Amino acid sequence: MSNGIPTVVPQPAVPATTIKPTDLRGILKYVPRFQGQIFIIAMDGSIVADENFSNLLIDIAVLRSLAIRVVLVHGIGHQLIELSVARNIPISNADGSGVTDAATLDLAIRASSRVSHALVEGLTQNALKCATTNAVRALPIGIIRGVDQQFTAKVERIDKDFILELIERQVVPVVSPIAFGPDGRSLRVNSDLLAAELAEALHATKILFLSPAAGLEIDGVVRREISVDALRQILQDEPARVSEYSRSKATHAVKAIETGTPRVHILDGRIFDGVLNEVFSNEGVGSLVYGNDYQQIRKARKSDVRLLYNLTRAAIRREELIYRSQQAIEKNIDHFFVFEIDENIIACVTLYFYPDRPQLAEVGSLYVMPFYHHRGIGKKMVDYASMVAKERGATMVIALSTQSFGFFTNVCGFEEATKDILPEARLKSFEESGRNPKVLVRKLA
Numbered sequence: 001m002s003n004g005i006p007t008v009v010p011q012p013a014v015p016a017t018t019i020k021p022t023d024l025r026g027i028l029k030y031v032p033r034f035q036g037q038i039f040i041i042a043m044d045g046s047i048v049a050d051e052n053f054s055n056l057l058i059d060i061a062v063l064r065s066l067a068i069r070v071v072l073v074h075g076i077g078h079q080l081i082e083l084s085v086a087r088n089i090p091i092s093n094a095d096g097s098g099v100t101d102a103a104t105l106d107l108a109i110r111a112s113s114r115v116s117h118a119l120v121e122g123l124t125q126n127a128l129k130c131a132t133t134n135a136v137r138a139l140p141i142g143i144i145r146g147v148d149q150q151f152t153a154k155v156e157r158i159d160k161d162f163i164l165e166l167i168e169r170q171v172v173p174v175v176s177p178i179a180f181g182p183d184g185r186s187l188r189v190n191s192d193l194l195a196a197e198l199a200e201a202l203h204a205t206k207i208l209f210l211s212p213a214a215g216l217e218i219d220g221v222v223r224r225e226i227s228v229d230a231l232r233q234i235l236q237d238e239p240a241r242v243s244e245y246s247r248s249k250a251t252h253a254v255k256a257i258e259t260g261t262p263r264v265h266i267l268d269g270r271i272f273d274g275v276l277n278e279v280f281s282n283e284g285v286g287s288l289v290y291g292n293d294y295q296q297i298r299k300a301r302k303s304d305v306r307l308l309y310n311l312t313r314a315a316i317r318r319e320e321l322i323y324r325s326q327q328a329i330e331k332n333i334d335h336f337f338v339f340e341i342d343e344n345i346i347a348c349v350t351l352y353f354y355p356d357r358p359q360l361a362e363v364g365s366l367y368v369m370p371f372y373h374h375r376g377i378g379k380k381m382v383d384y385a386s387m388v389a390k391e392r393g394a395t396m397v398i399a400l401s402t403q404s405f406g407f408f409t410n411v412c413g414f415e416e417a418t419k420d421i422l423p424e425a426r427l428k429s430f431e432e433s434g435r436n437p438k439v440l441v442r443k444l445a
């Protein structure tokens with residue numbers, strides 16, 4: 001030092017960490033996006049037995065602390081095989097996808113109790129409240145290709161209100177692959193199937209499948225991302241291209257996305273911090289199967305008329321929509337688009353053009369079945385109709401709404417306008433209806 005006095009370097013008040021501000025910013029951007037959403041975390045039995053299990057529980061505690069609502073589903077294959085070997089009792093199937101005979105069911109119940117207990121214990125150690133339930137009701141699969149599947153079952157019904165109530169009370173539901181039949185007796189369900197069914201019933205935004213493999217392996221290579229269309233095609237045409245271990249997860253990922261879950265992740269549950277990296281980074285560490293936003297929307301057909309009539313009846317009673325007879329729907333069927341889940345129509349929207357104002361289109365008769373509200377389907381329908389309008393040359397879409405104008409302005413980016421914007425013929429029907437709806441417009445950039 002020039003004056004001989006040592007310079008005192010100010011020390012940071014907080015000790016330095018390895019987290020860079022840029023990392024933190026990257027993570028924080030996901031937090032509001034995921035708040036309040038439901039993630040289904042489906043762990044294979046071997047992951048519960050792995051040494052990384054205790055770290056996974058900490059990851060789950062982190063998700064909970066960020067107000068992400070978590071439902072845990074577990075498999076039991078690993079523990080079932082261990083029990084079978086230890087007790088020298090042969091099993092008919094390990095993963096709930098083949099025949100479950102009485103001896104296998106008995107061992108499966110024991111294996112399931114062990115795994116559920118390990119989860120409950122681990123969650124307790126992380127100060128998380130949790131509960132195992134009888135919320136899953138099942139039905140025996142019956143005879144498939146001449147073979148009685150005995151105690152192997154499919155999900156018949158999920159008591160979603162029960163599970164949602166637990167979640168509301170900050171309890172993590174732990175769901176085991178032993179479900180209950182009509183007579184209350186135990187039945188075995190495949191845990192990948194169970195995760196997909198729970199995701200549908202609870203309107204989850206993600207499933208995270210945790211297995212002891214690096215991800216979804218296709219042609220011997222782990223795919224980091226694949227669209228549901230591409231994966232469905234491979235599973236239909238050349239299933240052997242998907243590694244045997246990944247196949248059940250791949251099949252149920254497709255099922256989950258087709259029934260409304262936007263994203264499914266398949267990742268190695270043995271990797272330290274794997275879950276947090278997958279959820280909070282752009283790259284992720286496993287495989288992501290994603291849906292096409294508009295894949296469930298199609299043009300309505302004549303055969304949909306009765307369904308559309310029945311679908312919208314309740315909204316008409318509440319005066320949310322204008323009454324249309326079946327004949328009127330049939331006459332205008334070419335203007336309807338529908339949203340399907342599992343081949344059931346759950347939402348509709350119409351799109352009209354005015355011959356004298358080709359740059360203007362009108363979005364109407366928007367309806368989403370209440371069970372499917374708050375999942376972005378209403379916005380998707382409006383966005384889709386707007387996209388079609390733009391493709392056909394419109395520069396602006398309008399919507400007339402009496403009760404849902406807040407949805408159009410706050411969610412879909414419409415602005416309020418005056419009725420002068422309406423073409424003459426539309427203005428006439430607007431005034432004759434006596435409903436006095438708000439006129440809303442959206443410019444198509």
Ligand SMILES: CC(C)(COP(=O)(O)OP(=O)(O)OC[C@H]1O[C@@H](n2cnc3c(N)ncnc32)[C@H](O)[C@@H]1OP(=O)(O)O)[C@@H](O)C(=O)NCCC(=O)NCCS
Nearest residue numbers: 320366367368373374375376377378379401403404406407
């Ligand atoms: C309006 C409707 C289509 C929204 O469907 P949806 O699939 O739930 O919509 P999205 O999931 O895309 O958006 C949900 C958001 O819309 C907003 N929203 C929904 N209905 C609203 C209303 N009546 N007023 C103001 N905002 C509303 C809320 O902000 C909601 O956010 P949240 O999920 O955080 O609560 C649906 O409620 C419906 O079918 N209603 C009855 C028929 C109707 O009114 N149609 C409009 C005729 S013009």
